[in-house]
Amino acid sequence: MKDQLSWKVGGQQGEGIESTGEIFASALNRLGYYLYGYRHFSSRIKGGHTNNKIRVSTNPLNSISDDLNILVAFDQETIDVNIHELREDGIVIADAKFNPVVTEGYDARLFAVPFTEIATELGTSLMKNMVAVGATSAILGLTADSYQNVVEDIFLKKGTSVVEKNMEAIRAGAEYFRNEAGDNMPDLQLAPADGQKRMFMIGNDAIGMGAVAAGSRFMAAYPITPASEIMEYMIAKLPEFGGTVIQTEDEIAACTMAIGANYAGVRAFTASAGPGLSLMAEAIGLSGMTEQPLVIMDTQRGGPSTGLPTKQEQSDLMAMIYSTHGDIPKIVITPSTVEEAFYDTVEAFNLAEEFQCPVILVTDLALSLGKQTVEPLDFSKIEIRRGALQLGVDIPEREDKEYFKRYEVTESGVSPRVIPGMKNGIHHVTGVEHDETGKPSESPENRKNQMDKRLRKLANLPKTFKNPLFVHAEHEEADLLVIGVNSTRGTIEEAMPRLEADGVKVNHAQVRLLHPFPTDEIKPLIERAKKVVVVENNATAQLANIIKMNIGNVKIENVLKYDGNPFLPGELHQTCKELV
The missing domain is CATH 3.40.920.10 (Pyruvate-ferredoxin oxidoreductase, PFOR, domain III)
Known part of the structure; x- marks a missing residue:
């Protein structure tokens, strides 16, 4: 048998x-x-x-x-x-x-x-x-x-x-x-x-389930492969919890509607793939400037343009971090299993409200649409954190009768937040630079203060994000450190015992927080390895380049695949063996 x-x-x-x-x-x-x-x-x-x-x-x-x-x-x-x-x-x-x-x-x-x-x-x-x-x-x-x-x-x-x-x-x-x-x-x-x-589901269903569990009650989206199943899941489930889904005319509308709903105090999000994310770039900047929470699910597929809409690729990594004009704080999360996709979706909503900035949760087609066994989820692990949002409290009236300081300069970079209609909470909201009350301002001093405030938010995020890396590193000194992102985790895990059987000492790190990059967590692993191998489904070694940008001049062996197919354990084993 x-x-x-x-x-x-x-x-x-x-x-x-x-x-x-x-x-x-x-x-x-x-x-x-x-x-x-x-x-x-x-x-x-x-x-x-x-x-x-x-x-x-x-x-x-x-x-x-x-x-x-x-x-x-x-x-x-x-x-x-x-x-x-x-x-x-x-x-x-x-x-x-x-x-x-x-x-x-x-x-x-x-x-x-x-x-x-x-x-x-x-x-x-x-x-x-x-x-x-x-x-x-x-x-x-x-x-x-x-x-x-x-x-x-x-x-x-x-x-x-x-x-x-x-x-x-x-x-x-x-x-x-x-x-x-x-x-x-x-x-x-x-x-x-x-x-x-046990559960048997695709990553997109886990994301949808995570959004519901996180308290999201509004989704705006435009259908696109391989993200559409998230929207379909929410259409089926949200009405049961008093929520709703709107199919918009395009991704621009979807993103701005999600921002508006969050402004009103509703946990809201959108989901798309690379082409849709390109259209959202300006709106993501609006979220950053107005400091409104925004959660976006990006399900990567083959690009550019329409590219290979039904095939595997991981070529949106740079776009997640750098496509937005101007300097804004942004969080990019990259789960590597269906189970992680569920828990990380909940965390995405928490972080978006705690840091009042856009959070992008990135998967790839193999993770979004690949169906796999999942152990029963532990709903007791779920916590809802709404950060500096002031609900159910009396906001004192200011003696100077000025507006509420929605964009107050604070040491943490996170300002107090209210929702429309709260007494004494009136403030101005605009996409241009503004002062602490939201009124437009082009003062050089104000500009620097507000920019510094926004960029201070994420200084300690890699240390507060619970698991910025998945690490399987048993060797103090490894022949190989294999680094991956998203769905490559399972393939790497299966190739490792084969390499160990060949006498190769292998450590493994899977990046779960792409930005801000967990430099302090991954650098010691790199220093303990004779050779670093980065496995990714794109042609330009995007993950490897992000590592170099954050850690320095690291010698990396690139293992790339961009023919539309995921890595197989056997081919990864053979390729890594040849690199030792």
């Missing part, structure tokens, strides 16, 4: 490929298996090759696999494009409808199963994906009943007869494959799972 294996389903976009993977993975999740999924899909609604690769294990895992045990193909292109990943003992299960053949140059066991024909005989060809799921269950040694609850959740609203038809399709697929394989059943049965209940 197998403790882990990798399964992939592929076909043309619009054929139900995603739902096939979803049904397969959801059933295994409910049995207690650990899962990690990654979707490869085209940037169009229908047509173009798409696949869903799902890794299954009886132990925790945080990355996609190097290879493949089972390939389920709904067309010949799926075989041709993906067969290179198959292990020697791997198999292809393909719809007999298109007369499948093994791609020339490869040797793999092929099982032609009439997915479409069986489904049509049962009532509709649309159930061919369920037949494929059934065939897979026979290989893994699972019963059709394993899928009962999942199928009910998806189809019961259409009636019990629809549920039964889909279950019948699963049973028919399993029976056909068992008869077809006979005594030659592939040796790919899964070892039993522990049966424990």
